[in-house]
Amino acid sequence: MAGPLSLLRLRRGISLVGLITALCGGAVFAIWYGMNSDRDYIHPVLTHLIPAGHCACQTSTTFQCSSCLTCAKDAAPDQSTDPAWKFEYPRDARDEALSHAKCQASFPGLFEDVQRGAKHWRSHGGIATEDLDAIKIEQGMARAFITHGDLHVVTARSKGEDHRRKILGVLGSIHRALAADPGRASRRDIEFVFSVEDKVDDVTNPHNPVWVFSRIPSEEGVWLIPDFSFWAWDNPNNQLGPYDQVVDRVKRLDIPWSEKKPQLVWRGKPSFAPKLRRALIEAARDKPWADVKQVDWSTGANVLKMEDHCHYMFIAHVEGRSYSASLKYRQACNSVIVAHKLQFIQHHHYLLVASGPNQNYLEVERDFSDLGEKIEPLISDTEAARRIANNSVKTFRERYLTPAAEACYWRSLFDGYSGVWNSTVDSWSESKQTERGLRYESFVLLESPKMFEFDATTAPQGTA
Template identity: 30%
Template sequence: MSGGGLPVPASAGAMQDGFRSALTMGRARIRWVLVLAVVLSLMLLFAVFGSEEDSSTRLGRLHTSASGLLGLNGKVGSRPGPAGVAPGGLSVDEALTQDFDPWVKGSGRTNLTYHSHFNQDDLTLCEDECDAFFPGLWKEIDRSVEFFTKKQQYNKEYLEFSCDDGIWTHARVVIYNNRMYLKYYQQSDFTRSQAALALLHLAVSTSRERLPNVEFCMGMMDWGSRGKFSLDRAPDLEDVWLMPDYGWWSWPEHVGSYQELREKTARVEKEVGWAKKINKLMWRGSMRVGTADRESLVAVARGHDWSDIKALDWGDPSTQVSMEDHCRWKFHGFPEGNTYSGRLRYLQNCRVVIVTHEPRWLQHWTHLYNGDWKSPDQNIVYVPKPQGEGQGVLVHDGDGKASYDRTWERLPETMDALLADDAHAKRVADNSWTFFRERYVTPASATCYWRKLLWGFSKVQKYQVDLSGSETSYESWILKGMKGTHHRRDENESRNLSDAEEQELAKAASYEILRRATMEREP
């Protein structure tokens, strides 16, 4: 007894305790069931509305995730399938004796269009996505395929000639089973060759689709070289393959990582906006390369209120402007260098008006420029060609030889028209931003282009690619250099060129152009 109350049988007390315990456990289970229900609901919402992926594919993946979470395939946290089963539902024995293709065949996304959402930094886009998001980008690839189909057979003899034609070969590359190998490597000036190979390896290693087995050579000089994967070409040089510029990876000597540069330019653009930009034509650059074109620009712009054109002196900090701070001007003059100028893709990461002449050297995306003043899609401004007779301005080539040039003669009237119509100038800048920065010069576009280029090359390659064992995998090369004692990376570190070396480089470029203009096209 207790206190004067009635005695409680021991068995009844035990029953009450058991009931309370069961009730507590039941509530706990209910709470966990509710939590899991909320989690599964959120997963379902994200799966259904979060992407353009096929709904049956998403729901199937959701079922697998939910089954693992709830322990429907075993205990909570156990693997979702039976032990001893390899990917594809094969047993381990079957997987070891049968071929299993791990590569996807397309993205699985339906109804893809130019306007479908894509991540500009997504390096894993499949071919169908690349075709939808970057229409027209493959023009140079198609041109090269047509040339090497109709005019020049790309057989093993031609490969050997291309790789050893006396004009700098910096890498002989093999892509085999979606892996990258080097058969030969020669250090280029600066870090061009390392950056170009890093970009190619990025495109190969991030591919979700099978790539073709190919073998080719790359050249890093300022002009296209016969049969090679090259940085640029003159319009009449057909026997080259244009690859993305090394700067899509990094240009550490002057700019740094491409993706970091994009982040920096975005911050500047958010800070200044269009109205606060400096209302002048800006250019900073070396006079050691592309001397004639740059001298002409400087001379024509001199004395005008809209001009902020200055030669760059690396010893004078007052003449230097960081690449991201170029976004603070509305207008940018763009002369070429020895051949092309590497700054263009950086300027296209700013919301600016690029004022230039029609390109004399082509890169893999320059055909996308729209300089039509009457077009609502104009994304660049071309200075009109000179009219009538005129002397032009005094300029000098790389050898110091004097001549007169009229390329920039009509720049003043071009700038007057832009300054008089700010709405037109803003539209050109906005078009450049959305067309180039947001699409055709994104990291995603570069990896898409590289993979498309490999497939294009494979269509004309007339030899089988195999590994002999003497190749060096890219992963080993970046750590130790080439196998054996030759072409080690540390034997020739990148360096800046002296004035004399720059002049010799320009002479070599001129010689190559002349040689190609007079030589027979057959190997």
């Protein structure tokens, strides 16, 4: 029989275990709350304790290239360019049929990631059909091929409407670039896999030759493509439409620089990337130069139309779960984009310039610790800010984000990829005695449910 002293020790031990369990449970709940809450304010201790959130991003990307915007003048001449050609806005902005030579002359620096991808795969012996066969097609991915200049869909998997629409957006952009291609009939056949997920590691190994919307520097096997919203962005929370239509709307509704509010604007959900976004909220809290607020899509609280962002001199850009497709919409405004050091690279990011005469955005630290010291001089000297905003418009809205630039990028990708594609493309399946792929024109006519788990060799074809 246990003595009184032993019972006392046992009770104390049980109480201590209970206390530790309660403290650990409370800490876990507090961190969970900090990561998932969209309240305007949570205690700074929680902001400090929570991890990087849904994207574990502690590092950033420093862009270094041989022919991007600031160093194009120092690069060796490209023999494929047209020396007599000069891109003019708005004359050429919607010309999706520019020749290869005119594309190269019009958009130096835009094709950096294509060249990087081609160099990487050339050093690895190129890409073969077997490499694609080894890639598991997860939800949010598709496999397709181009033969005789026509696009065919082999396999597509979607988890609901969001995936389906994004896959259609990518396919639509590819088809548009092909339809306008002056050399379409003689284009070499290629086969490829692409993903519409936010991050590479959501669906595949970064060493696979998958076409993706964004990557981090270590993901060298993938190839960057323009994201789905260049075609159109439409979901229950927003109906923005095609990107060039948004730009037209923004230009029509923008206001003169002198009438813009000398403030930094941002609207978003903190829980999408709590470490980053709460750092912005806290850095801007109670500052006279800041209009930074969280949104509530269910009630519409603090929601601001895209074109209304343009009424501010400064627009903050923050990455979300990975890349944020909203950057190009903010770049449609004649305003200064204020962005933290980015981790994820998109196809046009090589044209971002953080300093010097061609500066086209304001870069701050990832924790926004230097936001005040960077933005306050520009609040005081709005002409300096205006020069940055004008550079942004000239670089992105009026050149590198035009329909012409997008089409040129796609065809450059086709060229770069075909240069390391070591296989032929079979358009016919001997084993199943049917076409391996469904033409894009037919694919877009399918009922939505038939696109969710699509396989061309099992879909009925050729029947009347």
